[in-house]
Structures are given as structure tokens and as C-alpha cells.
Amino acid sequence: MIGCGAMGGGMALLFAENGVNVSLSDPAEKAMDTIIKKGKEAGYKNKLKKFKDYKELCNSLSKPRLIVFSLPHGSVGDKVLEGLMPHLSRNDIILDCGNEHFANTERRQEKCKEPGIRYIGCGVSGGYQAARAGPSMCPGGDQSALKELLPLLKRIAAKDKDGKPCVEIIGKGGSGHYVKMVHNGIEHGMMSAICEAWGMMRKMGLGYEEIGKVFAEWNKTGELEGTFLIYIGADLSSKRDPETTSDGEHPLVISEVLDKVVQDITGEEGTGIWSNTEAIELHIPAFTLNIAHALRLASAYRGDREQANKIFNGGFPPQNLSVKDKGAFIEDLRKATYVACLASYIQGLNIIAAADKEHGWNINYSSVWQIWRGGCIIQADYISDEILAPVLKSTNASPETLNLNLNPRAAKDISKCYPSLRTIVAKSVETDQVTPAISATLEYFKVVTGTDLPTSFYEAELDYFGNHKFDKKGDPDPQVKKPMEGKYHFEWKPAVSQKEAYGK
């Protein structure tokens, strides 16, 4: 296990629990000692050993070796690979369990080809608790290595509600890391919508623990049933700090958490940036994911926000929400949260489908479905059973069939929940609530199902100044339905000389 932090430490213990001898490497000796101590306490006798140099570490492993990375993304992995290479042999496997950029994964796979080392990009999900108990795993790369590894991975992976392991072969090349990256993009869309709903409930006057109870209800039944992020939202809402304050209180931890999400800016994580960049580069409209990312960014600048708040004389803070029927409003909020979560899935799947076509990864979509069934952060039982299963589990699921905006079952739910989504956004606008992902979701569904968009005017302006051409309404040519340049240009205003324009 190279990298013994929150995730690597948990996975090292998980492997040891499953009878595997684990050799540890981390710059922090203390991190390795802690894992060894925990292993001893758990009764995994002599299963965990620490190593300072790669030669000794590699000599300690039986062949073909399995080397697991749980490292920060980027150059760290390159340096580690460089250092390990001289001590590895043909057929050894590197299982990169970090959140690595798929292009780095593919570059390393290329580098490993000649010496015959098999490099697998394997996103893992579920946080450090799942790393210890069994994560959802998303491996892609060399098929022979994947087939050899799968039995072991199935032993350690999370199990879904039917007891099936949440790990399957995703596809070739960097597809495993790609799917995990998009998982995180979806995660961010869902987390944004959920925190926005939480913010509105706070402004309705609900206490932290009361909101926890609402989330617990949402998680029990209906469209948000079995949604991990709703479940942990319920759980965290009642956690109290064991330290007492001066007045003898044990404060709710959530009441003390500052409103900033920083890891995109600190570089700690990259998946949010990469998944949005991918959406843009692959021409996928991903309103909910894009704005969720922007909310994180804006939130990170706490100091700037404080200064702007002063300059704007207090800014535009959310007003207290008075609603006639609290129960009905919370039900609208639940439905709005659900459609924003579903929109996040739809946008994420559209990104994966476009990338699969572009890279020829041949992604197995029933594997994607299975790894998202349990153990991962975006686990959502209702969405999985009702919406995704009929599409992703199908034996002929392909990038062409993945667009859930064209799926009648998804359309039924979105149409049913749309009035609630509109009610929530309208109330939010009226009272200055912070609801970017929920509002963007309303716009998203309006736009992707709309056949009378104001972009006619946009197109005309583009043609006016740029000769960018347009197509005409009613043209029977099927090409006009494709994203291709239009056939017509109108001379809205002929170009004139400088003298004619400026009169000199």
C-alpha cells in the first residue's frame, strides 16, 4: 500500500482483514505505525509491515506483485512509479486507487507497457469509513489484470442490498478513473441541491435536529429513498461535540461549521474541476454540475464575501421563509431536491457516454450500475432501481441509449416533480434563498425539453455581426436537427468603409 492516509490506511487494514499480507509505504512513519497498531489490536497478526525503501518493499511481495496506490493526484504518482519501476517485474499489477486524472492514468499505462507492468486506474468511493469496511470500486485498464484481480476486489468491496459486490470491470484505458471522476461530479450536484434544501429549511425556522428528522424521512421512502447523502445528512444533524462550552453545553457540531468548501482551490482534489472541464470539452450541457462547482468556488472565498457583504451594506441575505403549509412546502422541497439529484445523474451519464465514444473505452454500463449500487457517495436506491436499472443493466446499453432525457420513465418523474421544482425556485427568488443547483435544474429541464428557445434571437445576432449563418424554421432537411452550421446568412447590415462609418 503506497500512501497510508485516510483511504490507504483503511484499505490496508481491509486487505489484512481479508488475509492479505500488506507492505506499507508512506513518508510519515507515524501513519504506518498507527495502521500496524490497529491491525494488531484487530488480531491481524503480522499481516502489516512497514518499509522505507522500494527495493525491500518489492522484495517482500510474492509475484506477480500487487501494488496499491492511494496517493494525492498528479506528480506524486509519477514520482512513485518512477521509483518503483526498477524493482518491479513483468506482469506485476499497479492498482491506482486515488482520484487520478484519466489522462495521467493512460500516460502511465503507456509507460508501463514496455516493461509489462499492468496499471489499473481504480476510483474508490465511500470515504474513509468505506475504505475500512469495503468501498465501491471502479477499475479500468488491462483486462487480464482485471480478471485476475476481480475475485480479491469482490471480497473486499462494498456489498449492495442484495449482497452483490460493488466492483466490476468498467472498461479499457482510463475509463475506471473517468467514471469515478464523473461520480464525483454527480456527487457535487447532489450535495449542492441537498445543502440548498437544508438552507431553505433553516430559513423556515427548522432547528438542525428537526432538519435531520426531515432528511431521515426523505431517506426512508419516496424518490430519495436510500440516498447516502441524505442518510448522512440525517445522521450528522444530531451529532454533538463531546467538549463542553463555558456554559456547560455540548453544541451541535453542524451549528459550528463555517460555510466554505475549498478543495478545488487548494488542489487537494481535482475531480470537480476535471468533470466540469470534460463536460465543456465534450459539449455536454451540465447546468446542475457546472453551477454546483461554481457555488463551491464562490463559497471558498470567505474573506472576499465578508468584504463584499460590507460594501453591499449587508448584501442580499436569505429572508425568513413564511409558508402557509409547512408540510406541503417541505414535500415540494423533497421533490425539487430529487429532480436536482436526478439531473446530476443525467448530466453525468451524458458526459460518460460522450467520453466513451470519443476514447473507444467500451464501457460496461451494467458494471457502472453495479458499482453505484452501494458503498459509494452517490448511492441512491430509488434512482438506481427505478430509473437506472432499466437502462444501464440492459445487455445492449450503449452511449446512444444513455440519454435519460429521452427516457419515458425518467420523464414521468421529472414531469411529476416539475411543478414542485418551480414552486421552490419561485419562492427562492422571492426571498433571496441560495439555490443555484436547484434553480439551474429548473432551467436545465426547460431548455433540454424546449422547442421554442430564445436562442433564435441569439443566432440572429451571431449572424448579424459574425456571418455565422442560421437555419430556418420548418426546413424539412433532417440535418437542421443536428448541431451543424446553418445554411443561411442574411445581410442584416452591410459592412461599410471607415469613412462611411465614422464620417472622416
Ligand SMILES: NC(=O)C1=CN([C@@H]2O[C@H](COP(=O)(O)OP(=O)(O)OC[C@H]3O[C@@H](n4cnc5c(N)ncnc54)[C@H](OP(=O)(O)O)[C@@H]3O)[C@@H](O)[C@H]2O)C=CC1
Ligand atoms: N478522502 C476521501 O474521502 C477519498 C479520497 N480518495 C482519493 O484517495 C487518495 C488518497 O486520499 P486520502 O487518503 O484522503 O488522502 P491523504 O492525504 O489522507 O493520504 C495520502 C497519503 O499519501 C501519502 N504520500 C504522499 N506522497 C507519498 C509518497 N511519495 N509515497 C507514499 N505515500 C505518499 C501522504 O503522506 P503525507 O501526508 O505525509 O504527504 C498521505 O499519507 C486521493 O487520490 C484521494 O483523492 C478517493 C475516495 C475518497
Ligand SMILES: O=C(CO)[C@H](O)[C@H](O)COP(=O)(O)O
Ligand atoms: O472522492 C471522494 C468521494 O467520492 C472524496 O471524498 C473526495 O475527497 C471528495 O472531495 P471533492 O468534494 O473535492 O470531490
